[in-house]
Amino acid sequence: MPGLQIELQEIKKLKQFYKLMTQTRELRFKLVGDIFNRQAIDSESVESLKNALAALENIPAKHNRQLLLIDDSKQIKVDLTYETDELKKDIYYLDNGEDKFIQYLDNIHTGFMQYVNDGVEKLKGLHFNCLISDRDGTTNNYCGRYRSSIQSIYNSVFLTRFAKKKVDNPIIVTSAPLKDPGIVDVSVNPEKTIVYAASKGREFIDLTGTRRSYPVDDAKQVILNRLNEKLVKMVNTQEYEKYSLIGSGLQLKFGQTTIARQDISNSIGEEESLKFLSVIKEMVSEFDPEYKNFRIEDTGLDVEIILTIDDESSGSKDFDKADAVRYLDSELNLNLDKGPHLVCGDTASDVPMITAAMESTKDTYSIFVTKKEELAQNVRAICPGAIIVPEPDMLVTIMGLLST
CATH class of the missing domain: 3.30.70.3080 (Alpha-Beta Plaits)
Structure with missing residues (x-):
């Protein structure tokens, strides 16, 4: 595995931190591919992830915030909870297997299995025409810095397995760009498995790997x-x-x-x-x-x-995620009038995706990640059978168990 090993290192600067996280992205991408190709996970790879975790944990901290230099003189405090927690989860997942890992998630999230079992029960037996989902805060745990929000291995395995086995048109719609940095740079799903619709759906990479974009004046x-x-x-x-x-x-x-x-x-x-x-x-x-x-x-x-x-009706307007769904339908021939669809989100800006899908067919399901009762009520008002969970880990585990 030349070039993908991560050595134990000292991280002092923010740029060094980002370089390390890029290394974890490359390694995680390879390991997800190995899992789907039924190749054994080598111990050196797990050791590399442990080295990355140790490097992050060894960064000096003050008041639960790590201290990194942003330039030669300016020091900032950063919360690396996402980066360290996801590495810990990946290491446990690789060391112990999926069944024990789900027990691990049950131990860290209150009511985890109840939410997961309820979601599985409501969606079991369904094969979806479209999965239309937001990323950050929905399928992916929230991170304070986009460039280091590297998708975890377990997350990719659950999401990819669901996309392959239970969905004809799996689509992630994000407000982030495609690349440099963008969703492609922080995702570790196998290529040509999921449509990445970036810039709020204005540009996307389809399942053939072709980039397409919304016509702009x-x-x-x-x-x-x-x-x-x-x-x-x-x-x-x-x-x-x-x-x-x-x-x-x-x-x-x-x-x-x-x-x-x-x-x-x-x-x-x-x-x-x-x-x-x-x-x-x-x-x-x-x-x-x-x-x-x-x-x-x-x-x-x-x-x-x-x-x-x-x-045409209101003059100039912002391009929202309902526009994204309609645009993707026209470009990818999604046949939105034919369900069932599964729409997932975590904020009010994701609700228009449900509306756009429901306009085409009532055979639309939703999983929303929120602890806000008002948002949950708004989602249920549009999609009465919507499943509400408080954590992204619950959503992806529902997907993972539906596709075992």
Whole structure:
């Protein structure tokens, strides 16, 4: 296994951390392939994952936050719970097998088996035309930094097995870009198994490995490209590089650009973060002074620069996930009028995917990951038989058990 072994190493800088996580992605991708090819898992691979975990756990910490250098002088606190927890789960999964691993999940999630068994009971015996699912917070546990949200091995095995055995058209719809960094860079599913629909569904890689994209007005795309070029140059300077390394970083999506101004650990001072927000707004106004082409949305952590689309009934509007489902149907011949479908999400922005599927056929099921009762009620109002679970691990385990 030359080139894929991970040595025990000291991690001091954020860039070193990202490099290590990229190594775990390459190794995990290989191991998932080995599992589906029924090849034995070699002990060196498990040892490599243990080395990666040890490297993360050895990073100096303060108040349960690891300390990493963002440049030669600026130190930030980061929460590496996702990265360490998923490595621990993968190591346990590889060392002990699936049955004991599910018991392990039952021990760390309250009510785990009750939720899982209820979901399996409601969906058993069904073969789905389409699986249409969000990723982060839905099939994948939430991570504070997109670039290091590497999919775990067990997660990929459960999801891929379900996609192969129980679904004709498996699709992940995410707001993240396809690549550099994007969903392809953080996923470890075997290639040509799942359709990756990125940039909120505006661009996708189909099951033949071909990239396709939603038609965007040429003039608008030129403006966005010019803006992106300027943003890339800016974050390559010492003053602004930090914004490409924290949280969501800089994501050049198709029809939309995201730039972090803060992360969940508040690594950037509030005054400095707000000043950066003003810099971004001023830059956008240079390219689109009347805001005819872009809409800016500030989440407090990220600045979203969104290219509007023309709608016959309402003029310019944002491209949402209902638009994504309809676009994918037209491109992939999904035959949405023929169910059953399974739609999965975790936020209000995912609900339009259920609506779009239900418009085509009532033979639509849903699993939503949420602890918010209001969102759960909204989902059930649209899809009465919806299954509500509080953790992504429950959703993927339901899928895994349905496809054994």
